[in-house]
Amino acid sequence: MVEHSRLAALPPTLAAAVTQACAAVSHNINGQKLGRKGRVTRERILTAAIDLIEAAQEPVTLGRVARHASLGMTSVYNYFTDITELLLATLEPVMATALDDYLSVIEERWPDDALFEHCYRFVRSYHGFWLRHSRLLHLRNALADQQDARMMQHRIESSRPIIDLLVRQMSDEPLGFGPHTSMATMLMIGIERSVTLVTDRELRRLVNIGPDISEDRYLVPGARLMELAISDARSGGAGREPMALLD
Template sequence: MGCRRHRGIHRCQDAGLAGRQGRGTGLRRRGVTAVRKFAVREGELSGSSLSPEAAAQADAGVSHNLNGQRLGRKGRVTRERILSATVELLESDDGEPISLSAVARRASLGMSSLYNYFGDLTELLLAVLEPVMATAEDAYLSKLRERWPEEELGERCLDFVSSYHRFWARHSRLLHLRNSMADQRDRRMMQHRVQSSQPIIALIVTQMDGANDVRPSPATSMATMLMTGIERSVTIATDRQLPEIMGWEASYDEFRFLEPGARLMEIAIRDVRDRTRS
């Protein structure tokens, strides 16, 4: 890890970190065909994970640079240029590690210019994550807000798990990078990872007819375990390097965890609902 001092502040980058990142009964009857129907919709797993518009959105709420200077037109253009370069680097297939120096090169800026806008790699990636996570409501959270009828529970669980998988597939490298940095004990990335899961857990608890309060409960524990398993299976499914590492290229099917995940979700929700009623 290389560190530098800039304006009295240590700036550290892990240049290699991102380079390692990548690239019910009714359910049983429907099988793989149903899984693929829910998992793949036209164009949703292809194309870019982020857009120039997303970079602009990440820039919209910022009024000053890190030196306290108000951003004028030129400053906003430069900041958006940095964000766009980060997006391009995340989407590239050349395997170049994500680092501040790589972003600066792609944006044709010096490191001192970049440090006017982002103090470190975490701060930059959090800015890119902001507009991505703003799409979570439409992508998968909204599916949990309406109570699922008992007779539709299996199908609704599959729809949710498939939607969550599509979100991860669309933003795979960025989300894998966040999780890797969180695993390296980056506190801000740890907080982001936890905070992005909390709304899902709370809504699953509501689906279980549990009370969402600060005290631990069987519903909260079950929802937390369930979401931990679903997220882990999706991270494995969307890891672009794992099939090569494990020698699975010929037989790998990234959708194979969707039906088991949905089935476990259905069982968990039914179980807690039954216990709540009894």
């Protein structure tokens, strides 16, 4: 069937995540309980949305997704009220693959004598994740920058696991708003912005970053800054009060 061929065209981990995400939904937005047919229909919609976003020839709309999935608009509206809701549902299985793509790289505490190598591996893994899903992630960020509250919240929530793991790399400080959390947040902002730059074709063109310029021009400095921040935190530097730095 068409929907299965499209699903099979996705990377195996993403295809499995799409199926799992749809299986976890018990009712449509009208409160009707979903059986196998309903879950397969939802799967068709998400797969069609992913396919269209990756193609990125035209703006993604519910109408285009419905046509791509060979469904009527009524079927789509049974599951999603607007395009943001559909994009959030599409992001769910994509973010579910983050553990294998980059979070697993940062879970174990990195040794001091190989800190840069581990930082670089993480930054490269995060860049690889963005490269695989760049059109969807750039679309999310563009909507967040336009003050779409749901996309802003998703962007924040997707960064929190990385920030938490960075804090654990720095010290045993409880998660919250301590100095290490602040440092990890700033690192995350910088890393995401640099990865956004090197995975955005149009932005690269505007700032004259040609295809011959390696992404390492930005990823290596990002890894070095991460190394310095973690090393400083482990030595007690990041824990000093701000006024103490001026003495």
